[in-house]
Amino acid sequence: MSERAELSQPLYGSDRPESAQREAFxxxxFPVAVYGLGKMGLPIATVFGEATGAVTGVDVDESVVDTINDGDCHVTNEPGLPEAVADLVDAGSLSATTDAVRAAEQARIHVVIVPTLVTEDDRPDTSVVTSVARDVARGLSPGDLVCIESTLPPRTCRDVVAPLLRYESGLDGDDFGLAFCPERTKSGRALADVRGTHPKVVGGIDAESTRAAELVYGELTTNRVIPVSDTTTAEAVKVFEGLYRDVNLALANELARFTDELDIDVREAIETANTQPYCDIHMPGPGVGGHCIPYYPYFVLNWLETPAPLLATAREVNDATPAHVVGLLEGKLDGHGKTLGGSTVVVLGLTYRGGVAETRASPAIDICRTLADRGATVYASDPLVDAEGVPATWVHHDEVGQIDADAVILATDHEEFESLDWRSFPRSSVVIDTHDVLDADRIGRDVYVVGRGD
Incomplete structure (x- = not known):
C-alpha cells in the first residue's frame, strides 16, 4: 500500500460522520482510479475529476494515456469533453497511466468501466472485467470501495468479481466494499449523462458497500441516487433496460413489415397509438446496432438456465431487419425492370447511429454484406469511418452523386447527408430511407420510407 493510501482515511467501514466523508470526497x-478510458470511461473519469480533483485514469493503450496526459481528448463528438479534460489535466486533477496496479495502490475508490464482450457463439465474456479486477486486487487496501460500471450478466459481482477480489488481494470480504453502479450514458451526450441526466443506480455486495457507493455518487451526480437491494439487482436493472429496448425495437421493426400489405403508414399508426398512456412503441429502422442493445440479451439467454424465448425471437427479428431492407430494395428494383444482382447501390452511413463513430453490430454493414452477397456492386459513404472490412467501395459523401447508382439506401442518419445534392443521382435511382429523414419534395424524387411506404 502506498504512502498516499496509508495517509488517506477509509471510505468503506468508516465511522466518521457522513458529512465529513462527503467533505473528504x-x-x-479518497483518491480515485478509473479503469478504462474509452467513450464512456473518459467522461466518467472527467466527472470524478471535477468532483474530487484526484483521479488517475488507467488504460492499456499507451497512445490514449499519452494523449490525455498532454491535455488532449481522443474521444470524439462528445460536447464539452475536450475542454473539460484539458482543464483537469492542467490543474493536476486528472492524469493517466498504463500501470493499473500502481494506480490501484494509490486509490481508495476504484471505478471499472471496461467492456463485457460476447464470444462468436454469443456467450458473455467477462475476461476483460476480471483481468482488471485482478489488477485492482493487487493494490487493494482495507477500507477501499470498488465500483463496477461495466454492464455485466446478473450475478457476476456476487459469483465472480467478489470472490476474485478476495482471493487475489488476500483480504476478507468485510475489509473492502464492492458495488455495481451501472453507467447510464449515451454516446454524444456522455458527459451530461454522467453528471446527472438520469438517476444513478447503486447496489452493494453488502449494506455498507451500498451506503458508500450512494455517498460517492450522491456527490457526483445532480440527479438522485437509487440504492437497490444488492449487486445482482443492480446488474439486472441495467440489463433489463437493454432488453426492453431490444424487444420494443423488434416489435417496431416487425410492425413495419405490414406497411405494404396493409397499404398504411405504420409510423403514423405507431405515433397515434402512443398517444394512449400505456403504449410506448419505438420507431422502426434498419435494425439494432451498437455495443449495448444487440449484446445484452445474451447476458440472459446464454448465462441463465431459465428459457427466454421472447428475447431470442426479438434478436432474430432485429438481426433479420437489414436483410428485410435489402428485400424491400429488391422489390422496388424489380418494379423498375431491374434485378438486384448487377445493380449499383450506394449505402449512406456505416455507423450504427448518426453522429457516432461506432460500427459494432451496425445494421448498415449488414446491409452492405447482404447486397454484396446478392451480387450488387456496393459503394458506401460515411463522414466518420471508412469502409475497411466492409464489402463496399468507400466514397466521400460529397462525391456519391457522381456514381451511376441504381439505388441509394440511407442506412445512418448523419447530418452530413442532409446537404447532399440528391438531384445529381440518376432520376431512375430507387431511394430507401430507413430513418424517415428525407423530404421527397426537397430531394426531387420518390422515396420509400421503412414503415411509411412510398
Missing amino acids: GSGE
Whole structure:
C-alpha cells in the first residue's frame, strides 16, 4: 500500500460522520482510479475529476494515456469533453497511466468501466472485467470501495468479481466494499449523462458497500441516487433496460413489415397509438446496432438456465431487419425492370447511429454484406469511418452523386447527408430511407420510407 493510501482515511467501514466523508470526497482525500478510458470511461473519469480533483485514469493503450496526459481528448463528438479534460489535466486533477496496479495502490475508490464482450457463439465474456479486477486486487487496501460500471450478466459481482477480489488481494470480504453502479450514458451526450441526466443506480455486495457507493455518487451526480437491494439487482436493472429496448425495437421493426400489405403508414399508426398512456412503441429502422442493445440479451439467454424465448425471437427479428431492407430494395428494383444482382447501390452511413463513430453490430454493414452477397456492386459513404472490412467501395459523401447508382439506401442518419445534392443521382435511382429523414419534395424524387411506404 502506498504512502498516499496509508495517509488517506477509509471510505468503506468508516465511522466518521457522513458529512465529513462527503467533505473528504470533495477535497480529494479518497483518491480515485478509473479503469478504462474509452467513450464512456473518459467522461466518467472527467466527472470524478471535477468532483474530487484526484483521479488517475488507467488504460492499456499507451497512445490514449499519452494523449490525455498532454491535455488532449481522443474521444470524439462528445460536447464539452475536450475542454473539460484539458482543464483537469492542467490543474493536476486528472492524469493517466498504463500501470493499473500502481494506480490501484494509490486509490481508495476504484471505478471499472471496461467492456463485457460476447464470444462468436454469443456467450458473455467477462475476461476483460476480471483481468482488471485482478489488477485492482493487487493494490487493494482495507477500507477501499470498488465500483463496477461495466454492464455485466446478473450475478457476476456476487459469483465472480467478489470472490476474485478476495482471493487475489488476500483480504476478507468485510475489509473492502464492492458495488455495481451501472453507467447510464449515451454516446454524444456522455458527459451530461454522467453528471446527472438520469438517476444513478447503486447496489452493494453488502449494506455498507451500498451506503458508500450512494455517498460517492450522491456527490457526483445532480440527479438522485437509487440504492437497490444488492449487486445482482443492480446488474439486472441495467440489463433489463437493454432488453426492453431490444424487444420494443423488434416489435417496431416487425410492425413495419405490414406497411405494404396493409397499404398504411405504420409510423403514423405507431405515433397515434402512443398517444394512449400505456403504449410506448419505438420507431422502426434498419435494425439494432451498437455495443449495448444487440449484446445484452445474451447476458440472459446464454448465462441463465431459465428459457427466454421472447428475447431470442426479438434478436432474430432485429438481426433479420437489414436483410428485410435489402428485400424491400429488391422489390422496388424489380418494379423498375431491374434485378438486384448487377445493380449499383450506394449505402449512406456505416455507423450504427448518426453522429457516432461506432460500427459494432451496425445494421448498415449488414446491409452492405447482404447486397454484396446478392451480387450488387456496393459503394458506401460515411463522414466518420471508412469502409475497411466492409464489402463496399468507400466514397466521400460529397462525391456519391457522381456514381451511376441504381439505388441509394440511407442506412445512418448523419447530418452530413442532409446537404447532399440528391438531384445529381440518376432520376431512375430507387431511394430507401430507413430513418424517415428525407423530404421527397426537397430531394426531387420518390422515396420509400421503412414503415411509411412510398
